[in-house]
Amino acid sequence: MNPWMLLKAWYRQYTWPCLIFIALFSVALSLGVALLSQERAIKQSSANVSDQFDLIIGAPGSKVDLVLDIAFLQTGFLETVPTHIWHDLLDDERIEWFAPIVLGDGYHGSPIVGTTPHLLDSLYGAKANFPTMHSAFVGANVDLQVNEVFQPQHGMLESNDEEDGEVHTHHVDYQVVQKLPVTGTPWDNAILVPVEATWAVHGLGDGHADDEHEHEHEHEEDEHDHDGLEHDEHEESIHLGTFDAHDPFKPVSAFIVKPNSVASAYGLRSDFSNSETQGVFPAEVMVMLYALMGDARALMSQITLICEALVMLSLVFGIAALFALFKREFAILRTIGATRGYLLLSVWLFVFSLMAVGLLFGMLLVTLEVQWISHMLSSKVQFNINATLGAQDWLFGLAILLVGSVLALLPAVFVYRVSNEKLMQSI
Amino acid sequence: MLQLKNASVTLDKQLILSLDNVALPYGQLNVLAGPSGAGKSTFLHTISGQLKPTQGEVYWKDFSLEGLNESARSRWRSQNIGFIFQDFNLIPSLSALDNVLLQHSFSHWRISDDVRQLALALLEQFGVPNVHKNISQFSRGEKQRIALARALVGHPEIILADEPTASLDQENADFVIQQLKAQAALGKFVLVVSHDPLVINQAAYTVYLERGVIQHESMDAA
Numbered sequence: 001m002n003p004w005m006l007l008k009a010w011y012r013q014y015t016w017p018c019l020i021f022i023a024l025f026s027v028a029l030s031l032g033v034a035l036l037s038q039e040r041a042i043k044q045s046s047a048n049v050s051d052q053f054d055l056i057i058g059a060p061g062s063k064v065d066l067v068l069d070i071a072f073l074q075t076g077f078l079e080t081v082p083t084h085i086w087h088d089l090l091d092d093e094r095i096e097w098f099a100p101i102v103l104g105d106g107y108h109g110s111p112i113v114g115t116t117p118h119l120l121d122s123l124y125g126a127k128a129n130f131p132t133m134h135s136a137f138v139g140a141n142v143d144l145q146v147n148e149v150f151q152p153q154h155g156m157l158e159s160n161d162e163e164d165g166e167v168h169t170h171h172v173d174y175q176v177v178q179k180l181p182v183t184g185t186p187w188d189n190a191i192l193v194p195v196e197a198t199w200a201v202h203g204l205g206d207g208h209a210d211d212e213h214e215h216e217h218e219h220e221e222d223e224h225d226h227d228g229l230e231h232d233e234h235e236e237s238i239h240l241g242t243f244d245a246h247d248p249f250k251p252v253s254a255f256i257v258k259p260n261s262v263a264s265a266y267g268l269r270s271d272f273s274n275s276e277t278q279g280v281f282p283a284e285v286m287v288m289l290y291a292l293m294g295d296a297r298a299l300m301s302q303i304t305l306i307c308e309a310l311v312m313l314s315l316v317f318g319i320a321a322l323f324a325l326f327k328r329e330f331a332i333l334r335t336i337g338a339t340r341g342y343l344l345l346s347v348w349l350f351v352f353s354l355m356a357v358g359l360l361f362g363m364l365l366v367t368l369e370v371q372w373i374s375h376m377l378s379s380k381v382q383f384n385i386n387a388t389l390g391a392q393d394w395l396f397g398l399a400i401l402l403v404g405s406v407l408a409l410l411p412a413v414f415v416y417r418v419s420n421e422k423l424m425q426s427i
Numbered sequence: 428m429l430q431l432k433n434a435s436v437t438l439d440k441q442l443i444l445s446l447d448n449v450a451l452p453y454g455q456l457n458v459l460a461g462p463s464g465a466g467k468s469t470f471l472h473t474i475s476g477q478l479k480p481t482q483g484e485v486y487w488k489d490f491s492l493e494g495l496n497e498s499a500r501s502r503w504r505s506q507n508i509g510f511i512f513q514d515f516n517l518i519p520s521l522s523a524l525d526n527v528l529l530q531h532s533f534s535h536w537r538i539s540d541d542v543r544q545l546a547l548a549l550l551e552q553f554g555v556p557n558v559h560k561n562i563s564q565f566s567r568g569e570k571q572r573i574a575l576a577r578a579l580v581g582h583p584e585i586i587l588a589d590e591p592t593a594s595l596d597q598e599n600a601d602f603v604i605q606q607l608k609a610q611a612a613l614g615k616f617v618l619v620v621s622h623d624p625l626v627i628n629q630a631a632y633t634v635y636l637e638r639g640v641i642q643h644e645s646m647d648a649a
Contacts, residue, residue: 002532005525012520332516335477336577337505338533339498420497424472 003346006333010350017322018354021315025358028311029400030366032304033393037370038377039297041387043290046072049185049383050282052123055265057081057089057272057279058254066278067285070101070254072383073111073186078103080251082276089255094264097122100252102198105152110142112152112191114198119256123187124180130194136174139188140181141382149173152193152201172201184384199250301396308400312355312407319351320411330415331424344416351408359401363394428452429474429585429616434483436469436639443469444639446483453488453584453616455631456608460621466639467620471587474618475508476500487585487616505533509578511603513590515570517562517577523550523569524558527577542580549576553606568599575606586610588619592626604629 011018050071058066059079068074089098099122102114113119120126120137128137138144154168174193182188257279259265269279323330330343370387377385429451436444444466451457459467472478474485476492477500484493487507492500510516517526527546528538550558553572555565562570571591578586588607592600604626611617611631619626627633635642 001534002536002538005521005529005532006518008525009518009520013518329518332512334501335472335475335504335516336510336530336533337501337508339501341498342501342533420472420477424468424477 001339001342001345003342003349006346007350007353010346014322017318021319021354022358022361024311024315025355025404026360026362026365028308029359029362029397030369032308032400033362033366033389033396034369034373034387036297036301036304036396037366037387037389037393038373038385039293039300040390041370041374041385042377042381043293045184045383045385047283047286047290050286052185053256053282054259055257055268055279056254056282057085057257057268057277060275060278063278063280063285064289066254066280067282069103070256071186071282073103073113073190078253081254083251085255085272085277088272089257092268094259094261094268096258096260098255098257100195101254101256102195102251103253105154105198105201107150107152107191108143110139110189110191112136112193112198114193114195114252115256116195118258120180120192122256122258123183123185126178126180128178131177132175133194133197133200134172134174135177135194137178137180137192138176139190139192140179140183141188142179142191144176144191146176146179148176150176172197186382189382195252305396305399305403309403309407312400312404313410316351316407316410319354320414323347323411323415327418327422330418334420335424340416344412347415348405348408348412351411352405355401355404355408359397359404363389363397366393428486428488429618430486431474431480432483432486434473434480434485436466436473436478437481438469438478442639444473444480446470446641449634449641451616451618451632451634454611454614455617456604456611456629457616457618458621458627458630458633459618459636460627460633461636461642464638465636467636468589469639470636471589471618471620475510475585475587476504502534505530506581507583508585508587509581509583511571511574511578511586511588511591511607513593515567515574517570517574519562522559522561523555523565523573523576526562526573527580530577530581546576546580549579553602568595568602571595571599571603575603579610583615585616586618588617588621590621590623591619592621592623597625600625 050067053071056066056070058070059081061079066078069078086100089095097118099116099119100114101119103111105112117129120128124137126137130137136144136150144150151169151171151173174191174197180188180192257268259268265281269281272279333343334340367389370389374385374387429449431446431449433448434444434446435442459470461467469478473480476485476495479492484491492503495503518529521529524543524546527550528542531538531542547558550573553576555569555572555576562573565573571594574591578588586607588603591603591607595603600623607617607619608629619630621627631646633645635644
């Protein structure tokens with residue numbers, strides 16, 4: 001038996017219902033697959049962000065907050081790390097390098113990060129130093145160009161709307177010296193300045209011992225203006241980003257630490273997890289978050305599968321209703337010699353073929369959808385999310401098709417079970 | 428010879444057909460006449476194996492359908508019977524040629540060239556102009572010619588026609604009757620259900636059915 005001729009007739013006869021069936025099926029399938037792939041991409045992309053940081057040492061508190069604030073530059077509130085930790089880190093031989101992170105200021109929604117050149121190298125591959133206290137390196141997404149001058153705002157506000165009266169602009173001019181390459185992380189939105197500058201802007205001095213007295217004198221002269229970085233001589237006399245044990249260190253939000261080995265990393269985390277500090281592996285925190293999300297993902301997958309099955313079921317019942325209207329046609333076919341098996345196979349193949357075409361279109365559609373959704377999500381979370389279709393997405397699609405192949409039996413069985421007596425009455 | 432012995436058909440607890448003994452010969456135009464609701468269609472469905480008689484048996488040249496299951500009866504029908512209907516019952520979204528070949532696809536994976544050639548020859552013989560056009564583009568007379576070609580393409584021994592001329596003009600009705608007579612002349616069994624006096628007048632043997640019972644039978648005097 002060859003049902004193709006009958007299938008051809010039905011495709012022509014029910015062209016619009018077929019197209020609607022395929023469209024609904026492919027859209028439902030593609031949305032389900034797109035959601036699952038996005039969830040996976042968010043996990044992968046956020047892991048890429050956190051993987052840049054081996055160990056973060058911050059003040060005690062929420063590990064998640066610490067990772068979100070430092071690795072993802074979220075605008076949370078972090079306690080500062082006691083200054084003597086500098087000495088501990090400088091003396092520790094298990095550390096390849098470390099970099100302070102001072103948060104608190106921003107410019108048009110971009111966080112200003114006070115740090116040292118190690119971070120420029122580590123995050124952006126930029127082997128550069130801050131040439132002056134006023135120099136700033138800006139991430140690829142920051143709306144500032146090289147040589148442009150800007151004044152930092154206290155706090156990481158989203159806009160420069162001074163009318164609300166809450167924006168305090170520091171009267172210090174930073175000048176952009178370099179635009180940093182794209183990293184696809186929240187750090188593309190960051191402005192990196194010398195850590196000394198962030199202290200000085202807040203009237204804490206520059207953290208260097210050599211010019212301490214001069215700096216104090218300057219401070220006395222302008223008690224109400226903490227933004228004084230006026231003395232070029234002073235700037236020239238310090239080595240930005242270079243500290244030793246004699247420097248009068250100032251508070252920082254956290255330290256990024258690069259241990260020289262895995263064993264050192266665990267040792268450092270252990271040693272710096274006490275009443276004053278906590279050592280956090282960002283990757284570990286993310287794994288903990290993913291474990292929580294993992295349960296949600298399994299649930300989401302099941303819900304998606306159920307939704308797809310319900311869509312298919314409703315479509316299949318639509319087809320069954322359609323066939324019920326054409327009972328006479330089946331009666332004719334039976335009269336001229338079509339067996340029940342032939343009709344069962346034809347109806348099943350008809351519904352299944354629509355699902356298979358819907359699957360193909362759905363998977364084509366999902367490749368467009370994931371790009372679009374990734375783009376939308378990336379703009380929301382400020383790091384690049386690149387969702388791609390993996391083998392598991394195709395397997396999910398095939399699982400849907402498998403369920404569909406079973407559901408396609410419903411109208412087929414419906415046609416199969418109609419008795420000859422009933423059919424003959426319709427001729 | 429078609430024979431029904433003590434056959435009755437009951438549907439929904441209602442006796443539709445009750446036939447003591449019916450014998451209709453091959454090789455002539457047989458007509459089954461009677462008013463609406465007399466059981467004519469049930470008679471056709473019963474002798475074609477679509478309905479099993481509640482009692483009695485149907486014999487075609489001493490071959491009984493009784494022992495065949497439904498699938499086997501469908502296959503037997505496909506191979507042995509050509510049907511013609513009042514409303515043609517063609518598949519509207521298929522071409523004339525595909526409609527003629529459809530029945531063959533029930534039992535074959537591939538339509539052989541011989542069958543395709545025969546279908547084309549029949550359609551040409553019956554004056555169907557463009558065999559690749561959709562059914563909806565043909566006139567009623569042409570549709571019945573296509574239906575006739577579909578009924579004959581499998582070389583069936585039995586041709587059953589249900590009011591084949593009822594919706595046709597005189598010319599097309601004459602054409603259909605002549606074709607059916609020609610098939611009967613080849614020794615085939617031809618039974619036509621009809622009210623049409625034109626058909627009844629040309630019948631060699633007429634059975635009058637009323638309320639499921641044969642009222643009388645008549646042979647053509649000629």
